[in-house]
Amino acid sequence: MYKLLIADDEALEREGLELMIRHLIPDTFEFLHAGNGRKAIELAEEHRPDMIFMDIKMPGIQGLEAVRQIREKLPAAQIVMITAHDYFAYAKEGLLLGVRDYLLKPARREEVAEVLRKLMAVIEEERRRRNEQLELQEKLAHLLPLAENELTLMLMLEHVQDLEPEQLAGLLELHFSKGYAMVLSFPRHGETGWETFRQSKREIYEAVKQFAKTGLGCLAGPLAGHQLALFIPLPPGRTGYSQRVSSLDWGERLRTYAGERFGLPLGIGIGSIREGWDGLSRSYREAVRVCADHQHSFGVHHYDDMIQSSGQTAVSLDEEKKLLTALLQRSKQEAAQRFSLLYDSFEQGGEQPLSAVRGEVTGLLLFLARGVHSTAGAELLASLNAAEDPRSLRLSAESWLERLIDGLEEEQEHHRSHVHQRALLYISQKYKEDISMEQTAEYVNLSPHYFSKLFRQHEGDTFIDYVTRLRINEAKRLISEDQLNLKEICYEVGYKDPNYFSRVFKKAAGMTPSEFRQQQEKPGPC
Template sequence: MKICRVLIVDDEITIRKGLTKLIEKNAPNWSVIGEARNGVEAIEQIRTLSPDLVMTDVRMPHMDGIEVSRHVHETFPGTRVVILTGYKDLEYAQAAIRYGVLDFLLKPCPEQELLKVLDKAGRLIMQDLQKREVHLLEQQLIEEHVVRSLMLRLPYDPNKLEDIHGKFARKELLMLKVTTYLPDTKSYRKSDLPLLQFALTNIVEELIGTFRLKGKLLPVIHDVYAVFLEAHPSIPEFAGSLGDALDQVLGIPNVIHPVGYIENVAQLPACYEAVASESSRTDALPDSTLELQTVNQNKVRAVQDEIMSKIMLGQSDLMKEYVADYTAGLKALPIEKAKLEALTLVLSLYVIIQKEFSQEQSILDIGEPLSALRLMNEPDDVLTWTSGQAELFYREFGSWLQHKNENIIAKAIRYIEDHYMESCSLTEVAGVVHLSHNYFSNLFKKEKGESFVNYVTSVRMDKAKILLSNTNMKIAEIAESVGYDDPNYFTTVFKQFVKHSPREYRKHSNNQ
């Protein structure tokens, strides 16, 4: 689940702060990534931050909300806009409809109306995201098909050559050849081949990440793979580790061919033929599984993102519900499909444990789940095993969470002490400690006995009192020194907390 990002644009600081507080408190799937005082600032921040949604006032100095809507519509088509307006401005604001404005909110914004608009925007943003993901996957499959056809000297669409040249040429190329998927040392069956291929592609991609390389894996035929990598000095070590990992984890004999730098995709057929000419045992596998490998790897990443988003939002119950629903769905699938889906989920859980919960980074060992899965003949067995793996994951998650919470508030407080003079927002500090703003807010209040906003304000007021008592700085300078751009707003907050205005407090301190 995606965390949607919103930029708030209004020339009144109280409106900006009020909306930010409402969103951070009541909309866990949203993050306020910035504020702007006018349209000019908004356009610059949109360009820098790429928000999913802009909530903008209509009447502002320098550039109004209508002009902001027009600019977003023409320049940032992936960003949605909601107009904030008063009753007297409503007719004027409706001029923005021609720029695709999503909705209008009347100020002051009632909480329920705000949440309703955010829910509507969130659904549309997710729909757009899913459409883009489907389109990107389709493009990826088409490009891989063209490269595969080029390597095999099969017909392909020449109009696609320019697209693939930028992604597959001027790269370091490794060719991986599997000698056999059915070695005498293993009791693999031909029905295990899709699982073995899935496991192989996962090991390659995990190692690419472990070595911090940039690249992609392309299955050419069932026993030959091309690995395209950006130039990096660790590629020879990666190649050695890859061969060892496939042999140790899967027991699959293989040969790695470091082809070297590829200037042009026209070189690819010869690269493939040099590898394919080597003798190997025949393990028949339909070519239709090649594109399935790409789909499976994309699904592993999607499942990881879904689980981690719920963890980061502090929604452990929803995370467990997602895993339980995914597991329950295995029962209705044919056995081989159920195995692949179970492996997808369990690999996702393993990767999260390794990357997020573990202090040590190592090659993911998928030999154990693969060995267990391949011997199963009934969907019920797959379901039971998958549920057991999920329980192991929950235990690791519980230990990680307990350890993480012990130091998280201390880290947040240190950050506040060092950055109180900056924006130091709930969303910012939550990001520093890698939690959702909603979860962090609840945790902070539980541990400190007061809200995050109140704590930060108290720190700022204490610093301001020191400056008022011990320096001749102007009120505006002190306001800026403790994190307030607007000295009038600083004065209002100071009076609320201290029961005196800054001038009164200074005068009282000097008379003592």
């Protein structure tokens, strides 16, 4: 059935036209009648007719004005103008407004039938296209999550598929030039919260994923065991450092959300910002590695913090680089196992000559030495070349693997100490100014959270307590010299408010600056 609105100020014209159409095409139309332009507009808005036969000349709102208003609300309505010969110019204007056709009064049966057939064909074609569009949208709604899963799995597992990442990204309307990965690690078997996670895994996954996607505009992968991977685009105008701080903040938000809604602990690893799809895969590996390094700590950890504090370097995941990864992680057992498997492949069951095995193992150890920034290349070569049989060669190679791991542990501690020393030097230069922990963390290229933790480990004090101690010690020295008044000393050591300076001094020294000065002025015993 089609809805047909007939608008004409003459009732006989409306009724005659309806009878003609009922006779021409029976049981096809539901009719609406309007005696003026205003009524036509009201009926059109209320009943949304498929077709409208509109007389141009009516009292009140004229037909063309009614057409204009109806077209604004019902752009798909098929409108036919009815006019006498005297108003033919108006009919042409109606065509410019999107009127489908026109009929001259008195309309002949053949003309009315022809116009109706054209209108019904147009409406059916539009309905067909609309149905196809809705079907396509429905299919796309089911396809997009699959495409997102496929793309994230390609990034996580580095599979080569028939589809390229760009094709899937185009389907998802994504434009990744730079971004980073975040891995959320839920409780595993035996950990606190495991039973809650196991029983409500689907609900937890959907809720956390939606929270992350809403806030970060990210790609979310499927739940792989107990981990969820997010791939997050770098917002325009963000620097790498500010984004690192922001990503750590978002990690804490996700942890808070999981804790408050489900009572779950959540460990989060964050990779560094990388370009392109290969870069995102590498960032994902970094995030997984951070989770592995802190598998017993439900906190938020950033790969760049780990690199800056330990001097490590990023690696790929082929067999040799997997060994290098184990080495960089100080995993002696895994490194030994991977090294043993590679060494066995070099020997090929004892079929390879000693010289060939020596060449392979030397190349591997030199690669590992470069990867951990060892300068022992010449010594390594001399040691391996001195081995005269397969057993001594293997023992020498295994010894060098242990030495590389031991050297990394020493380097890590040295590097952390170096970063800390740089921070202390910066503080010593700036503590008389308006210095903050965030400024110092940025100076040594660590996130504020990680810097605060590292600083307290080395100093046993918080950053604020350390700066306060420096300022108060300097204030004591200046008071003892008796060259400046107390107000000048207050400004000299980095405080802007003498009253606040006095309170801080008293808390640290057990007396006010004035009392300390009086104490310094007392003559000593004869």
